[in-house]
Amino acid sequence: MAKLNTTYMGIELANPLIVGACSLTSNLDTIKRLEDSGAGAVVIKSLFEEQIQLKNYLMHEELHRYDDWHAEMTSIFPNLEDGGPEEHLAWVRRAREAVKIPVIASLNAVNREAWVEYAKLLEGEKVDGLELNFFATPTDFGKPAADIENEEISILKDVRKVVKIPISVKLSPFYTNPLNFVKRLDETGVAGFVLFNRFFDPSLDIEAEKSDFPFNLSNPNDHRLALRYVGLLSGNVRGSLCASHGIHAPAHAIEVLLAGADAFQVVSTLYRNSVGTIKVFQDEIKAWMDRKGYASLADFRGKLDAKHNPDKFTYRRAQYVRILMRPESFLARPKII
Numbered sequence: 001m002a003k004l005n006t007t008y009m010g011i012e013l014a015n016p017l018i019v020g021a022c023s024l025t026s027n028l029d030t031i032k033r034l035e036d037s038g039a040g041a042v043v044i045k046s047l048f049e050e051q052i053q054l055k056n057y058l059m060h061e062e063l064h065r066y067d068d069w070h071a072e073m074t075s076i077f078p079n080l081e082d083g084g085p086e087e088h089l090a091w092v093r094r095a096r097e098a099v100k101i102p103v104i105a106s107l108n109a110v111n112r113e114a115w116v117e118y119a120k121l122l123e124g125e126k127v128d129g130l131e132l133n134f135f136a137t138p139t140d141f142g143k144p145a146a147d148i149e150n151e152e153i154s155i156l157k158d159v160r161k162v163v164k165i166p167i168s169v170k171l172s173p174f175y176t177n178p179l180n181f182v183k184r185l186d187e188t189g190v191a192g193f194v195l196f197n198r199f200f201d202p203s204l205d206i207e208a209e210k211s212d213f214p215f216n217l218s219n220p221n222d223h224r225l226a227l228r229y230v231g232l233l234s235g236n237v238r239g240s241l242c243a244s245h246g247i248h249a250p251a252h253a254i255e256v257l258l259a260g261a262d263a264f265q266v267v268s269t270l271y272r273n274s275v276g277t278i279k280v281f282q283d284e285i286k287a288w289m290d291r292k293g294y295a296s297l298a299d300f301r302g303k304l305d306a307k308h309n310p311d312k313f314t315y316r317r318a319q320y321v322r323i324l325m326r327p328e329s330f331l332a333r334p335k336i337i
């Protein structure tokens, strides 16, 4: 019977399916169900620096409401613990204690000091690894791309100085040359790359003419962006590669493994289908491996990456090449009325 064990960020996983950071990992019952269903590891919902800043701000407001009151009436003051990351840390601790599978904490900070301080605090909760969520939407028109990249690399170096557990970085796809940036991150000795994160994109309600906040999940086949970059990076970096975004079916998972991924993360498919889908992934990947005669993931991982795929255009401008080489594919175009 095919074996699914893999190594990701230097951590041994029973199988390559990792449940990505999301609300499913912020509930003890669900986290246990994820383990029971066969998840190889889980990433805890991120600690966001803004979340703490907001709480601090609210607490500050609250404290000022009582400025004129008698100083001894301390019991009316809000619980000071609500002002810091303690609530999140306590949650990470409970999650760590609740399951045996590897637990990875996730952090998304803004200021350098916060990245370093919170990373250290999360490590203190005995998690197996730390995922730095570098996804930020630029808002400063004057900041060149190189400054953003240099700052992120320098933050990563600072975090690595104080944190001993393996660190991965979860990136957005919006770097001009993700290959160059990943290579530079790799030179810092980072243990893994999660390619890619996705944020909830904005939406506007055209009837009410106001902002709308739909719960938008990824769609099947969105995994192809990750497939491209995993395929191009495979064999070129020391850090592990974890494909993420749009992996909705076992076949998508097999694709990213063939392209060179060491592991893959799923979120949307668990919301759309159920936590039980995790078992379907395992069963179907194993069945495919048995059918193909592969005993372990190592037998086929990277078999179709950019270096080994006989079709050299796969990870490049494949669609254009196909159109140029096979003009009959134009016939499939929709009618323009």
Ligand SMILES: Cc1cc2nc3c(=O)[nH]c(=O)nc-3n(C[C@H](O)[C@H](O)[C@H](O)COP(=O)(O)O)c2cc1C
Pocket: 020, 021, 022, 023, 044, 045, 046, 047, 106, 133, 170, 196, 197, 198, 217, 218, 219, 244, 245, 246, 247, 265, 266, 267, 268, 269
């Ligand atoms: C409800 C929800 C909450 C999420 N929370 C986080 C988070 O806290 N930190 C993070 O890095 N990504 C978060 N994500 C992004 C997911 O971890 C994942 O990168 C993204 O959904 C793409 O994977 P998918 O296509 O399998 O959904 C969240 C996604 C969803 C749907």
